Amino acid sequence: MIALEAKGLIKCYTAVPAVSDVSFSLSSGEVLGCLGPNGSGKSTTVRMLTGLLEPSRGQVLSGGKNIQDDLVGYRKHLGYVPEEADLYPFLSGWEYLELVGTLRGLVARQLAKKIDAMLELFSLYPHRHSAIGSYSKGMRQRILLIAALLHDPQLLIFDEPLSGLDVTSALIVKNLIKGLGERGKAVFYCSHVLEVVEKVCSHVMILRRGRVLAYAPTGDLQKAVGGPNLEHAFVHLVEDRDAEQTARDIIQVMDAA
C-alpha cells in the first residue's frame, strides 16, 4: 500500500525553483533514503511532504488523497524529526513531550506512562525535569525522536535524525528505523551519512539541484553504477569534481597563506 506519494513537486521561492519535478512513492514497510549535496532541495522537499510548505506545483498524496485537502487528518498519522532541534528552551523535556502528546490528542494517563518509558529508554529520564535550554544537542535530538514516535504514526519523516547523537544512541536509532520498516511503517529518511542510508534504507533517492537524479532500491542502484558501495554511486552521480584533488588544493592555499 502506498503511504506517501510525491507527484511532480515544484517549489519556487523566487523565479529560480528550489525543487523542480520531484516524484516518488513510498509504500508501507519501506524505508526511503533521500540523499543529496547541500542546496539540492532535500529540506524543501521534506517541508512539502510534512505540509509545512505548499508546493508551487505538483501534489503530495497520502492514501491517494492530496494532503492539502485534509492536512489535519494527514498529520495525525505523521511523525516528524526536523533538521534543526528547535525546541522551547523554557520547558523541561517532560513538559515538551506532554505538550506534543496532548496536542496530538493522547489520553493523559497513557501519555504520562509512555513519556516516562520513552525517556527511560532514551536515557533521558534523570534529566526529565531540566529545562531543554540546558540540554546538549544529542539530548535535544532524542527529545525530537521521542516526540515523533509518541503517537505511533504510520508515516515517519526523519531529517538528519542522527545529528549530534552519541554512538550508542545512533546505533539504537539505526536499529529503530530498520525495526519501524519491518513493522510496516513508511519511513522517509533524509541524511548525509551514506553508510547509514546504505544499511538502513530499502530504497534510495538522490537529489541534485532540485531534481531527482536517481530513485531505485538500494541494491539496484549500486549494481547499476557498478561500484562497491553507495558512496561510490553517490560520488559518481552527484559530484562533478574530484574530492581528493579539492582537498589537495585547499592544503596548497593554506601553505600559500
Place this chain on the structure above:
Amino acid sequence: MITSLSPPPASKWQQSLRSPFARLVRHCVDRIFHGRETSEADGVDFGIGVVLGLLALPGIFASLFLIDKYGSLFQLIRGDLDFDPYAASLPDEYFFIVLSMVVTASVAVWKWDSLLPDRRDYNNLAPLPIRSRSFFLANLLALLLLAAILSLDVNAASIVLFPLVVCGSRASFGYFARFLGAHFVSVVLGSVFGFLVVLAILGMLMTILPFRVFRKSSLYVRFAIILFLMTILSTSFVVPPTIHALAEHPHSPLTLLPTVWFLALCQSLLGRADPLLHSLGWTALVATCIALGCALGAYAFGYHRCFTRSSETMVGLPAGGGAIVPRLFVLLDRLILRSPFERASFRFTIRALVRGPNQALALCWFAGLGIVIASQTLFAAVSATTHTTERFPCAEVLGIPLTLAYFLILGLRCAFDIPATLRANWLFRLTVNPKTRECAPLARKVIFTFLVPALILICFPLYAYFWGWRTSLIHTAIVAAMCVALTEVSLMRFRKVPFTCSAPPFKSHAIVAILVYIFGFFVFSAFTATVERWALDDPIRFLVFALFFPGVWLALREWRRSLTYLDKQIIFEEKSSPAVEGMNLTYGP
C-alpha cells in the same frame, strides 16, 4: 588616463578603527544591542537606530507640551507678567530628571542579559587568540559607550528644546546658557547614574549568588527595579512642591531619593539652592562616582564569574517537576479546558508566561504600573476622607480593582504578542488545525485564570469587610462584567496561539493605539467607577449597566459575523499590509 587605482593611505585614526580591539568593541556594542541568542530566536530584535529613535521620543513630546506653559504670548494672555522661568521650571526639571533616569535604567533592565558576556561569547571568543583582558576592556568600553550614547540620546531633545522653551521669552543669552548647562549636567548625570546602578546591581548579584539562584532571582530583581522606576515616575508631580520645604525637614525621606539629589544639583548650578539643596547636589556627584566605582568593581567580579567560568556553569536549570502545579492543571482540565488543543496550549501559555523573560517582564511592567496607579488612588482617597465609615465606597476606591484589572488584561494581551523561541513554533504549525477557532477562547481562559481568583479571593472579601456583602457583591459583579467586556474587546482580532506568532510590526498608528489605551483606562476605570458610585445611591440607576453590557455583546457579535473566513484562520506570522499586493504569478519550471 588613470595612473593609479590604489586607495589613499589610511590615516592613523582609520587604522586604529580597523584594529582588532576596535572591532572587538564594535562587536560588544552590537551584542549588547542585539541581545542574546534567545531574543534573536524570539524575533523581537530591533535595530540600533529604531531603539535610539524610540528612546528619544518621550523627551521630544515632553518638551513640546511645555510650550503652552512657557511661551511669552501665553503668559501675556494669562496676565502673568512676573513670570520667573527658573522657578517655574522646577517641577518640569524634576520630571525630565526622573524621565532620563527611568528610561535609561529601563533600557539597562531590558538589556540585563546582554550587559555581561554570556556562554555564547565564551564559545565564540575563547578559542580565538584574544586575551581575556582585551575582551574585558572591550566590553567595559562598550558599556561605558552605551551609557554615554543612551544618556545623550534620551535627553537629546530636552537638552535643546527644554531650555529653548523655558528661556525663549528672555533675551539674555547668558540666562539661557546657564539654564542649558545646569539642565544638561543634571539630566545626563541622572541617566548615567541610573544605568550604572542597574549595572552594579547586576554585577553584584552575579558575583554573590550561585549561578542557578542568580538566573532564578534575576526576573524578580528586574521586576523590583521596574516597580521602583514606575513609582518614581508616577509620583514625579508630588515631589517638586515639597523641595523648598526640605530645609525645614532635613531628615525627610525625600532626601534619600536619587532624583531629588539631581534636582538639587540643578538648583545649585542655577544658583537657587539653599544649603540643604547644595549638599544634596554634592550628594548627586558623589553618588554618581560611587555608582561608577561599584559598577566597575561589580563588572570586574561579575565578568570573572560569568565569562572566565562560563564553561563551568553549563549546568541544567530546573524547569519543573513540582507536584502542585500539575494538579492545578488537572483540576483546570476538568473545569474549563475542553479540548486537547486547549489543554496543551494552556499549559504552554502559562509556562511561557512565567518562564519567558520577555513575556514575564512585559506582564510585570503592566502589573507594576497598575499597582502604582492603584496605590496612588488609594492613598489619595484615604487621605481625603474616612470612607470606611460611609455607606458606600467613593468612586476612587471603587476604581481600584478596575485599574488593576485593566492593566492585568492589557499586560496579558500585550505579552501574548511577544513570541517565545519563534523557530520552535513548527510544532504548532504541524499539529494545530489551521481552521481552529479556539485561540481566542484559550486566551480568554488564561486571562480569567488570573482574574477570577483575584476577584473572588481579594476583591469580594475586602469590600464585604468594609462595606457589607451586598455592596461587595454588586461591585464584584460589575468589575467582573467589565473585565469580560474588556477581554472580549482586546481579543477581537486574536487568532494565534500565544507566543507562537512573530511580533507585530511597529505600525505608524502605534501612537494612536497608545492614546486609545490611555483613553480606555479613564473610561474603564475612572468613568465606570463614577457611574457605579452614582448608581449605588439609587439601584434603579443600575439599568445603565443592564443596557450597556448587552449592547457590547451585540456589537461584538455583529462584528464577528462580518469577519471573513481568512480573518478567522490561525496565524503564525504577523505581516504588515503591503502598499501594493503582488499577484504571485512568477513560478514555473
